[in-house]
Amino acid sequence: MNERNEMGADKAFAEKAKKLFDESVEDLDGQTRSRLNRGRQAALEELTSAKPVWVHWAPAAGVAAAVVVAVVLWSGNLPVDELTPEASAADFEILLTEDSFEMLEDLEFYSWIDLDEDADETVETEDIVG
Amino acid sequence: MNACVANFAVSCESRCRTGVSTLQREQELNRFLAEVEKRALRIAEISVRDRDEALDLVQDAMIKLARKYADRTSDEWTPLFYRILQNGVRDWHRRQIVRNRVMVWFRRPGNEDNDYDAVAAAPDPKGRTPDEQLQSQEAMQSLEVAVGELPARQREAFMLRTFEGLSVAGTATSMGCSEGSVKTHYSRAVHSLRETLGEHWQ
Numbered sequence: 104m105n106e107r108n109e110m111g112a113d114k115a116f117a118e119k120a121k122k123l124f125d126e127s128v129e130d131l132d133g134q135t136r137s138r139l140n141r142g143r144q145a146a147l148e149e150l151t152s153a154k155p156v157w158v159h160w161a162p163a164a165g166v167a168a169a170v171v172v173a174v175v176l177w178s179g180n181l182p183v184d185e186l187t188p189e190a191s192a193a194d195f196e197i198l199l200t201e202d203s204f205e206m207l208e209d210l211e212f213y214s215w216i217d218l219d220e221d222a223d224e225t226v227e228t229e230d231i232v233g
Numbered sequence: 234m235n236a237c238v239a240n241f242a243v244s245c246e247s248r249c250r251t252g253v254s255t256l257q258r259e260q261e262l263n264r265f266l267a268e269v270e271k272r273a274l275r276i277a278e279i280s281v282r283d284r285d286e287a288l289d290l291v292q293d294a295m296i297k298l299a300r301k302y303a304d305r306t307s308d309e310w311t312p313l314f315y316r317i318l319q320n321g322v323r324d325w326h327r328r329q330i331v332r333n334r335v336m337v338w339f340r341r342p343g344n345e346d347n348d349y350d351a352v353a354a355a356p357d358p359k360g361r362t363p364d365e366q367l368q369s370q371e372a373m374q375s376l377e378v379a380v381g382e383l384p385a386r387q388r389e390a391f392m393l394r395t396f397e398g399l400s401v402a403g404t405a406t407s408m409g410c411s412e413g414s415v416k417t418h419y420s421r422a423v424h425s426l427r428e429t430l431g432e433h434w435q
Contacts, residue, residue, distance in 0.1 A: 113423050117395045120426075123373045124396045128271045135284065139270045142292030146266060149299040150259050 262303055265310050266295050269397075273318055276392045279377050280322045290325060294318040312406035315397065319389055319407060326385070372434060379429045383422055386410075390418035391426070 270291060277287035294317040302313050380388055386408070393404045394415070404419075405412045 112427070113420075116423060116427055119372075120376055120395050121398075123369060123376060124272075124275065126369055127373050128275050131271055131274070135274070135288070136271070138288050139274060139291065142288065142295055143263065143266045143270060145292065146295035146299040147259055147263055149296055150255065150262065150303055 258303060261307055262299060262310075265307060265314075266298075269311065269314060270295070272397055273314070276396055277318060277322060279380055279392065280388065281325055282381060286325065290318060290321045293321055311397075311399065312403045315393055315399070315407035316409060323385070375430055375434060376426070379426050382429070383425060386414075387418045387422035387425065390415050391422035394419050 273291050273294070274284075274287055277290045278284050281287055281290065294314055297317050298310065298314050302310065305313065380391060383391065389408050390404060393399045393407055394401070399407065401412045401415050404415045408415065408418075
């Protein structure tokens with residue numbers, strides 16, 4: 104009996120709530136109705152201008168590609184050019200020694216010696232042949 | 234030659250049929266959305282307590298329904314639409330929690346954001362005496378506050394069952410839970426609301 108009363112009260116409560124809610128829906132102002140109408144038209148345009156599925160994923164794919172490129176650049180995993188010699192500690196030592204700078208200053212002298220040695224070798228060869 | 238003409242005619246006919254079916258689909262969807270949009274707005278508004286935000290949520294739900302589920306039967310649209318809307322409302326609440334955490338550092342004391350006023354936002358009278366209108370508005374305002382304070386799942390179950398009039402099965406689809414859970418949430422919501430609003434409201 105008590106349970107039936109409770110159920111009846113629940114039902115009456117729900118009915119009153121529904122009635123009040125419906126009234127508040129009917130009382131929506133013109134501006135709100137107009138905005139709803141515009142939203143609906145925007146939704147219906149989705150049907151007429153249906154785009155392929157991939158178009159919706161294009162921005163995400165673009166971002167993913169950019170992230171992959173950034174990660175590759177960041178981690179330095181770029182393909183190494185086989186012709187480029189690897190820099191070693193010895194190269195830096197050569198560059199930093201004082202002798203190297205002296206050699207650069209006397210570059211003309213060293214090139215002259217080099218040419219002179221070549222000329223001597225040529226002469227010696229001709230002598231042997233001759 | 235005749236075969237070419239026949240093929241062309243068949244192609245035109247199928248294109249026309251597709252066009253007609255798209256038009257019919259658009260009309261059906263338009264009718265459905267026009268029928269549901271106002272109630273959906275009020276349900277969203279009670280959940281987020283802001284009409285502009287509710288309008289955005291309803292529009293998003295309409296667009297997603299049209300984009301993803303326009304090819305479903307019209308019977309499926311109601312639970313699907315409310316499922317999209319409820320997900321939107323849940324996401325909105327999550328964003329609000331994060332936003333509030335951030336904003337608490339920048340908010341000046343005494344600058345509370347209590348702009349929402351259900352009475353001020355209430356619509357114009359329609360054939361009711363001012364007393365009746367005021368009573369209805371006050372009762373609805375109390376109901377809105379009480380419903381807004383319910384736990385999220387109870388609020389969803391109550392609004393979908395009572396305001397939208399969905400069946401238990403439809404509500405379960407919209408909420409993404411079992412029918413048993415819907416019954417439990419709904420029953421708890423009604424008892425809690427009756428307790429909060431008291432005998433005078435009824």
